[in-house]
Amino acid sequence: xxxxxxxxxxxxxxxxxxxxxxxxxxxxxxxxxxxxxxxxxxxxxxxxxxxxxxxxxxxxxxxxxxxxxxxxxxxxxxxxxxxxxxxxxxxxxxxxxx
Amino acid sequence: xxxxxxxxxxxxxxxxxxxxxxxxxxxxxxxxxxxxxxxxxxxxxxxxxxxxxxxxxxxxxxxxxxxxxxxxxxxxxxxxxxxxxxxxxxxxxxxxxxxxxxxxxxxxxxxxxxxxxxxxxxxxxxxxxxxxxxxxxxxxxxxxxxxxxxxxxxxxxxxxxxxxxxxxxxxxxxxxxxxxxxxxxxxxxxxxxxxxxxxxxxxxxxxxxxxxxxxxxxxxxxxxxxxxxxxxxxxxxxxxxxxxxxxxxxxxxxxxxxxxxxxxxxxxxxxxxxxxxxxxxxxxxxxxxxxxxxxxxxxxxxxxxxxxxxxxxxxxxxxxxxxxxxxxxxxxxxxxxxxxxxxxxxxxxxxxxxxxxxxxxxxxxxxxxxxxxxxxxxxxxxxxxxxxxxxxxxxxxxxxxxxxxxxxxxxxxxxxxxxxxxxxxxxxxxxxxxxxxxxxxxxxxxxxxxxxxxxxxxxxxxxxxxx
Numbered sequence: 063x064x065x066x067x068x069x070x071x072x073x074x075x076x077x078x079x080x081x082x083x084x085x086x087x088x089x090x091x092x093x094x095x096x097x098x099x100x101x102x103x104x105x106x107x108x109x110x111x112x113x114x115x116x117x118x119x120x121x122x123x124x125x126x127x128x129x130x131x132x133x134x135x136x137x138x139x140x141x142x143x144x145x146x147x148x149x150x151x152x153x154x155x156x157x158x159x160x
Numbered sequence: 161x162x163x164x165x166x167x168x169x170x171x172x173x174x175x176x177x178x179x180x181x182x183x184x185x186x187x188x189x190x191x192x193x194x195x196x197x198x199x200x201x202x203x204x205x206x207x208x209x210x211x212x213x214x215x216x217x218x219x220x221x222x223x224x225x226x227x228x229x230x231x232x233x234x235x236x237x238x239x240x241x242x243x244x245x246x247x248x249x250x251x252x253x254x255x256x257x258x259x260x261x262x263x264x265x266x267x268x269x270x271x272x273x274x275x276x277x278x279x280x281x282x283x284x285x286x287x288x289x290x291x292x293x294x295x296x297x298x299x300x301x302x303x304x305x306x307x308x309x310x311x312x313x314x315x316x317x318x319x320x321x322x323x324x325x326x327x328x329x330x331x332x333x334x335x336x337x338x339x340x341x342x343x344x345x346x347x348x349x350x351x352x353x354x355x356x357x358x359x360x361x362x363x364x365x366x367x368x369x370x371x372x373x374x375x376x377x378x379x380x381x382x383x384x385x386x387x388x389x390x391x392x393x394x395x396x397x398x399x400x401x402x403x404x405x406x407x408x409x410x411x412x413x414x415x416x417x418x419x420x421x422x423x424x425x426x427x428x429x430x431x432x433x434x435x436x437x438x439x440x441x442x443x444x445x446x447x448x449x450x451x452x453x454x455x456x457x458x459x460x461x462x463x464x465x466x467x468x469x470x471x472x473x474x475x476x477x478x479x480x481x482x483x484x485x486x487x488x489x490x491x492x493x494x495x496x497x498x499x500x501x502x503x504x505x506x507x508x509x510x511x512x513x514x515x516x517x518x519x520x521x522x523x524x525x526x527x528x529x530x531x532x533x534x535x536x537x538x539x540x541x542x543x544x545x546x547x548x549x550x551x552x553x554x555x556x557x558x559x560x561x562x563x564x565x566x567x568x569x570x571x572x573x574x575x576x577x578x579x580x581x582x583x584x585x586x587x588x589x590x591x592x593x594x595x596x597x598x599x600x601x602x603x604x605x606x607x608x609x610x611x612x613x614x615x616x617x618x619x620x621x622x623x624x625x626x627x
Contacts, residue, residue: 135231
């Protein structure tokens with residue numbers, strides 16, 4: 063096993079534990095926004111899509127990479143905006159009414 | 161390269177970005193900090209993306225620029241234009257394209273590396289095949305979830321004989337195709353793997369009823385996270401591994417938490433074909449015809465409400481669809497001015513997703529302290545004069561408490577049947593999203609007010625003013 067792979071696996075395992083810990087006490091109220099927010103975060107595949115798109119040399123790779131960039135961008139941009147719209151609804155506190 | 165920085169700088173930027181993503185998720189899990197958490201996560205994402213552009217591996221930018229431009233336009237437009245009620249299916253769609261992107265990245269990388277002079281290292285090959293498998297399942301599964309919620313496909317479970325055997329065989333076939341693709345490095349097998357995974361995603365979500373869709377979307381969300389992490393292994397990119405894994409892990413836990421809120425195990429959601437156990441549609445309709453229910457006019461219902469001392473409003477998806485939340489708040493304000501004590505009972509899965517109803521009512525400026533969750537409102541029902549059920553169905557079905565035969569049995573419900581009077585605003589007697597007949601409608605203390613929720617609420621407002 064290469065050193066790089068071992069480092070990657072270490073990061074992976076730690077991130078698994080962290081992911082579980084982070085949301086262990088989330089109120090039901092926030093399930094939907096949290097799902098939507100983490101949904102935007104896996105849009106990080108955009109980073110991968112850009113790396114592929116920037117180095118694609120055959121036509122097939124370029125087509126695949128282009129669609130991947132489009133998809134990942136929709137995931138990131140749409141995901142964060144929709145989450146923000148949902149959470150905007152929570153910002154008004156009752157005492158602010160009139 | 162747009163701007164020259166070293167790989168070390170990029171790695172440091174990825175570290176900063178990862179910290180932002182972690183803090184973002186942390187803040188998203190508390191109501192007071194949730195909105196800022198989303199912004200922090202978005203900033204982290206921005207850092208990761210901008211520094212990736214400086215990566216020496218990137219030779220040309222036109223493809224990236226074009227893709228980001230198209231994706232931004234589509235993403236902004238759909239996020240801005242979608243109605244609050246259609247939010248769940250929008251999330252499903254955003255999730256699906258993320259999974260699709262992961263599968264496409266793996267496919268492009270597979271094409272680039274094979275057939276090469278040397279064999280692809282096994283771990284890299286394994287990660288590519290995993291991305292293709294999971295990413296494709298997530299993509300097609302999310303599309304089906306979207307179609308069901310958008311009612312392009314029937315919300316009821318779509319089942320056929322031997323479904324689970326077919327799914328099992330297909331999955332075994334996918335593993336075999338993946339193994340062959342990995343050993344032979346032949347593109348045709350990668351195509352077979354992707355096509356088969358897409359089909360598997362469709363078959364996986366077909367038998368799942370509309371009421372369970374949030375849990376499924378959450379599961380597919382976790383899948384996409386894992387697919388993204390896997391592409392991180394292919395590209396040896398830490399930002400991808402961390403971001404993807406965080407979502408994979410937190411998404412899995414969130415799926416379990418959601419299932420628990422509905423008293424359903426994940427296995428039950430995936431393989432239970434919720435709602436299919438109920439009698440056939442024709443049978444249920446015939447049975448509904450046979451039982452008698454009581455209809456009430458808006459005027460009578462208004463008098464009942466106006467002279468009550470305690471009213472509990474039970475909003476459901478029907479309210480959301482009819483956009484009746486503003487009217488409901490007006491009605492509640494009117495009643496309060498007459499000295500009626502008004503509370504809202506929010507079932508954990510009211511609407512189409514946990515927390516969905518809170519968002520809709522907050523949009524209509526309903527005071528937060530008036531919203532009660534299930535544990536706090538259930539003891540109140542026996543002391544309630546009128547329970548006003550607006551477009552809610554399955555979450556009020558007493559069969560969940562009383563009938564061990566019912567597919568709903570064991571699901572925590574709002575005990576509206578214990579109120580002195582129940583007024584149900586509903587379009588017709590058709591069964592709810594889970595496809596199960598609701599015994600509540602035939603109880604002697606229940607009266608039905610038929611019609612579109614918004615119109616009915618407006619009639620009630622007018623009649624309360626006159627009362």
